[in-house]
Amino acid sequence: MHIIVPIKQVPETNAVRMDEETGTMVREGVAAIVNPLDLYAIEVAIRLREAHGGNVTALSMGPPKAASALREAIAMGCDGGVLISDKAFAGSDTWATSYVLAAAIRKLGNADLTVCGERATDGDTGQVGPGIAGFLGLPVLTYVSKVDAVADGSVRVHRLVESGYEVLEADLPCVLTVVKEAADPRLPTLRGKQKARRADLPVWGPDDLDVEKDKLGLAGSPTRVVKIFRPTVARQCEKLPAGSDAAIAAAVDRFAALVRERGVG
Amino acid sequence: MAHEGVWILAEQEAGRVQRVAHEMLARGRALADKRGCALTAVAMGSGLRDDDLRELTERGADAVIAMEAPALEHFLVEPHAACLAWLIQKRRPEVLLAGATTTGRTLLPYVAVQVDAGLTADCTVLDIDDETGGLLQTRPAIGGNILATIRTPTHRPQMATVRPHSTKPASRDRKPAPEGGAGMEKRIERLAAPAELLASRVRRVGFAAAEEEQSLQDADVIVAVGRGIKRAENLPLVREFAEALGAALGATRDVVDRGWLSYPHQIGLSGKTVTPRLYVGVGVSGSVQHLAGMQTSATIIAVNSDADAPIFCVADLGLVGDLFEVVPALTVRLKALRTG
Numbered sequence: 153m154h155i156i157v158p159i160k161q162v163p164e165t166n167a168v169r170m171d172e173e174t175g176t177m178v179r180e181g182v183a184a185i186v187n188p189l190d191l192y193a194i195e196v197a198i199r200l201r202e203a204h205g206g207n208v209t210a211l212s213m214g215p216p217k218a219a220s221a222l223r224e225a226i227a228m229g230c231d232g233g234v235l236i237s238d239k240a241f242a243g244s245d246t247w248a249t250s251y252v253l254a255a256a257i258r259k260l261g262n263a264d265l266t267v268c269g270e271r272a273t274d275g276d277t278g279q280v281g282p283g284i285a286g287f288l289g290l291p292v293l294t295y296v297s298k299v300d301a302v303a304d305g306s307v308r309v310h311r312l313v314e315s316g317y318e319v320l321e322a323d324l325p326c327v328l329t330v331v332k333e334a335a336d337p338r339l340p341t342l343r344g345k346q347k348a349r350r351a352d353l354p355v356w357g358p359d360d361l362d363v364e365k366d367k368l369g370l371a372g373s374p375t376r377v378v379k380i381f382r383p384t385v386a387r388q389c390e391k392l393p394a395g396s397d398a399a400i401a402a403a404v405d406r407f408a409a410l411v412r413e414r415g416v417g
Numbered sequence: 418m419a420h421e422g423v424w425i426l427a428e429q430e431a432g433r434v435q436r437v438a439h440e441m442l443a444r445g446r447a448l449a450d451k452r453g454c455a456l457t458a459v460a461m462g463s464g465l466r467d468d469d470l471r472e473l474t475e476r477g478a479d480a481v482i483a484m485e486a487p488a489l490e491h492f493l494v495e496p497h498a499a500c501l502a503w504l505i506q507k508r509r510p511e512v513l514l515a516g517a518t519t520t521g522r523t524l525l526p527y528v529a530v531q532v533d534a535g536l537t538a539d540c541t542v543l544d545i546d547d548e549t550g551g552l553l554q555t556r557p558a559i560g561g562n563i564l565a566t567i568r569t570p571t572h573r574p575q576m577a578t579v580r581p582h583s584t585k586p587a588s589r590d591r592k593p594a595p596e597g598g599a600g601m602e603k604r605i606e607r608l609a610a611p612a613e614l615l616a617s618r619v620r621r622v623g624f625a626a627a628e629e630e631q632s633l634q635d636a637d638v639i640v641a642v643g644r645g646i647k648r649a650e651n652l653p654l655v656r657e658f659a660e661a662l663g664a665a666l667g668a669t670r671d672v673v674d675r676g677w678l679s680y681p682h683q684i685g686l687s688g689k690t691v692t693p694r695l696y697v698g699v700g701v702s703g704s705v706q707h708l709a710g711m712q713t714s715a716t717i718i719a720v721n722s723d724a725d726a727p728i729f730c731v732a733d734l735g736l737v738g739d740l741f742e743v744v745p746a747l748t749v750r751l752k753a754l755r756t757g
Contacts, residue, residue, distance in 0.1 A: 163559075165705075188686070188687055189687060245535070246526065246536070246538075247529060247530065247535065247536070250526075250530060251530075273559075273686055274558065274559055275558060276538075276539065276557070276558055276559075277526075277537075277538035277539065278522050278526075278538060279522075279525075279526035279529075279536060279538055280526075281526075282494070282522075282523050282524075282526035282527045282530075283526045283527070283529070283530050285494075285527060286498075286526065286527045286528075286529070286530030286531055287530055290618075291494055291495055291617070291618045291619045292494055292523065292527060293494075293619065294519065294522070294523045295519050295523075297680070308622070310625075311519075312519075312681065313519045313520075314518060314519060314632045314634045314635060315430075315626060315627055315632055316624060316625050316626040316627040317624070317625045317627075318491075318621055318623070318624055319621070319622050319623030319624065319625070320619055320620065320621055320622065321619070321620045321622050322618060322619040322620075323618040323619075326618070326619075331680075331687075332680060332683070332687045332688070333680040373535075374529075374533070374534060374535030374536075374569050374571075374572035375535040375536070375537055375554075375567050375568070375569050376567065376568050376569075376570060377565050377566070377567050378553070378566045378567060378568050379565070379566050380563050380564070380565050380566075381563065381564055381566075382562070382563060382564070383557070383561070383562075383563075383564050387717070387731060387732065387733050388733075389729045389730065389731075389732045389733065389734070389735050390733065390734050390735065391724065391729060391735040391737055392734070392735065392736055392737065393737050393738065394720075394736045394737055394738025394739075394742070394743045395737075395738050395739075399738070400738060400742060400743055400746050401746070403736045403738070403743065404743075404746050404747055404750045406734065407718065407734065407736065407747055407750070408750055408751075408754065410716070410718065410733065410734050411662075411695065411716075411718075414694070414695065414715065414716045415694075416637065416638055416694045416695040416716065
């Protein structure tokens with residue numbers, strides 16, 4: 153099986169500093185990690201390779217330092233990685249990102265399965281997995297909590313929805329987005345880290361892909377961020393001690409009153 | 418032909434229109450009124466009920482489009498997307514809203530690619546720009562630590578998903594239509610889905626209902642339990658409290674990682690995002706990744722023995738004490754209120 157795992161490098165911490173003047177976020181000095189849900193996607197892909205043979209290629213669109221995320225994926229067990237990087241891609245929204253990643257997947261060729269993490273912790277949209285499938289003209293199964301089986305050119309999964317789990321079967325090739333329940337990510341091994349250090353990571357730009365230049369980056373993105381701001385903290389916490397019996401009784405009174413006041417329960 | 422009109426996706430499951438559709442009607446009505454255009458509800462399914470569709474008009478839709486086929490009974494991305502894209506291309510709405518449910522978050526990005534539209538996920542505020550008439554879409558990012566306002570300058574329709582339970586459902590107006598037909602006549606249009614749109618390379622072969630009666634995302638009230646509970650054996654006291662409050666039970670990542678509750682209970686960055694009317698955290702410290710999943714709840718109450726627990730920074734009311742004393746006392750009071 154040929155499995156592709158698009159991954160994203162994201163800031164380690166969600167504590168963000170803002171440049172008040174320009175209304176933009178300050179990312180310098182913040183450590184970068186592989187998007188946590190992508191680790192689950194990598195694990196799912198590696199387990200499928202272990203069961204069915206083949207190879208797993210990690211793919212990432214980002215600045216040059218995103219290469220370290222690809223090396224982490226290789227250290228976990230991916231067979232190789234490709235970095236999609238160029239100034240032309242800067243400022244891409246999820247539509248433009250999906251467009252480019254789909255072009256890269258097409259160039260890699262013959263993918264049976266593309267496995268993504270359900271969403272990234274910074275952008276938090278969950279749109280790129282379905283977007284990639286849309287551009288590839290393939291079905292997408294989202295919120296996959298378990299890959300049950302791959303057989304006879306199809307994959308069977310459990311999909312976690314609000315009311316329970318759907319059991320779905322999809323023809324290959326297709327795209328999956330996975331949630332935490334799908335698999336426990338393994339740790340990188342020493343041998344994996346050595347392999348990752350030595351790995352040759354191709355870097356592809358717009359000329360390496362079959363893409364239209366006017367669909368790239370900020371200019372190619374249908375959506376534009378107009379402003380970024382901090383939410384105003386509207387809440388004042390009324391903190392009540394609840395140590396003694398008397399204090400607990402008073403706190404319970406206040407709880408009941410607040411619940412009634414807010415029209416709940 | 419220019420793009421015109423606000424559409425909302427009236428999500429349905431097995432023939433019944435879901436509550437999130439009424440929330441979208443409230444959002445859509447406000448936008449349509451400001452933009453000076455019509456509001457249309459679009460439902461795709463099988464065996465859609467007359468009264469459900471009529472209710473959409475009673476709750477604010479000027480028109481309803483109901484596209485039906487057995488293949489649309491349950492959500493499968495390809496036939497639903499093909500039908501929605503077909504409708505969009507024929508009728509050219511200017512705005513399309515859907516709930517940010519598992520369906521909405523899958524269907525809309527897929528369709529956005531097919532119809533070359535801009536999409537913003539998980540919006541908390543939607544407005545019409547006074548100058549341009551364009552849709553202003555505001556949403557949280559970075560775990561809710563910042564808000565971003567987004568526009569879609571030229572691509573149409575402008576699409577957005579809205580977090581479920583962040584809007585009061587549009588109320589039902591039972592007044593009869595005015596005499597003389599001064600307003601728009603409400604139209605319910607039933608269409609058979611064109612057969613060529615219904616191909617699906619995905620098949621639904623089974624379904625297992627969730628073990629909890631109430632799904633977290635549909636719950637008005639949630640009690641979340643954290644590591645302060647110390648042992649799985651102590652869960653019954655929290656369950657009793659949740660039951661007395663009429664709440665669904667949620668959990669932090671710590672509790673799920675320890676196997677005390679299953680993953681569908683998990684609230685946070687790698688779990689669910691919830692927006693209930695009331696969230697009560699019991700023994701929850703309030704890690705950044707947990708807060709990201711619940712900090713937009715309407716009312717937040719926390720019980721924790723540590724006065725400096727970060728959860729109190731986002732709470733309206735904090736009870737600083739031993740949960741093993743406080744929670745049973747709360748349960749007793751709640752039970753008395755119910756019987757009294």
